Amino acid sequence: MTVLHQIDPIAFSLGPLRVHWYGLMYLLGFGTAWWLGRQRIAAGRLPGVDANGFSDLLFYAMLGVILGGRLGYVLFYGLDELLRDPLMIVRVWDGGMSFHGGLVGVLAAAWLWSRRQRLHFFDTMDFVAPLVPPGLGFGRLGNYIGGELWGKPTEAGWGVVFPTGLPERFQQLDPAALRAQFEAGALDAWARHPSQLYQACLEGLVMFVALWWFSSRPRPRYAVSGLFALLYGVFRFLVEFVRVPDAQLGYLAFGWLTMGQVLSLPLVALGLYLLWRSRHAPVLEPLPAAPAAGVDARAGKGGRP
Incomplete structure (x- = not known):
């Protein structure tokens, strides 16, 4: 629709x-x-x-x-x-x-x-x-x-009419008037x-x-x-x-x-x-977020540059 x-x-x-x-x-x-x-x-x-x-x-x-x-x-x-x-x-x-x-x-x-x-x-x-x-x-x-x-523009049923994509004569309408034009089918050609x-x-x-x-x-x-x-x-x-x-x-x-x-x-x-x-390439294996003291936290498999 x-x-x-x-x-x-x-x-x-x-x-x-x-x-x-x-x-x-x-x-x-x-x-x-x-x-x-x-x-x-x-x-x-x-x-x-x-x-x-x-x-x-x-x-x-x-x-x-x-x-x-x-x-x-x-x-x-x-x-x-x-x-x-x-x-x-x-x-x-x-x-x-x-x-x-x-x-x-x-x-x-x-x-x-x-x-x-x-x-x-x-x-x-x-x-x-x-x-x-x-x-x-x-x-x-x-x-x-x-x-x-x-x-x-699209004729697909899921098209959307964007007011900023309408001709200037429609952009000057207030929201209620624009809604009325839409419900009357006057804006269908501008569905996108x-x-x-x-x-x-x-x-x-x-x-x-x-x-x-x-x-x-x-x-x-x-x-x-x-x-x-x-x-x-x-x-x-x-x-x-x-x-x-x-x-x-x-x-x-x-x-x-x-x-x-x-x-x-x-x-x-x-x-x-x-x-x-x-x-x-090497695989960086997961290590605990807070490694034990003395453990090189970035080593892994190929963890250093």
């Missing part, structure tokens, strides 16, 4: 402060990562690292997501606007975050943290990878609630794929189940990170076929290739490479 999107993007207000659902989704993502990560730390899945060390890692990752996501969006999708208005880079309240930029930020943060902890970088990334999909899923739900990044929900399902739920199950027992170094990169790259590439490209970029080639697809192809290649490399 076709749905009219009329969700208030503001969750609640405290005086002049307006709290958006999108921001709450970020908090849910980080909170879920913290909860899941504590379980993995308690199970000894990152030998030599205790709860305090994991909290430091999560703090580093949060900074990487926010700074990298914003810089990535500006460089990949808003460079022309940046050249016209350099201050737009700090106006995060106007929206604009890039997964690929956030990923680079997390990689940089994890590399710095791993050096401080004297851990192999990919042991850290293999630990972190299963914690990321819930945040991706919550973020896409935030996109849906905000009525942004919607898909192409809810691509945000497709991505929430694939990048959030499916990736989490696959990675959590795959990492539930020790795997060779690089394998979990490789599966993450491969799954995300494939899922994002496919969903881009039913998602409207960024208006300022459009299609980059062939009438269908988008920036999201261009940025996802290297992830597919990286995932395949890491899975191939994992065939002969």
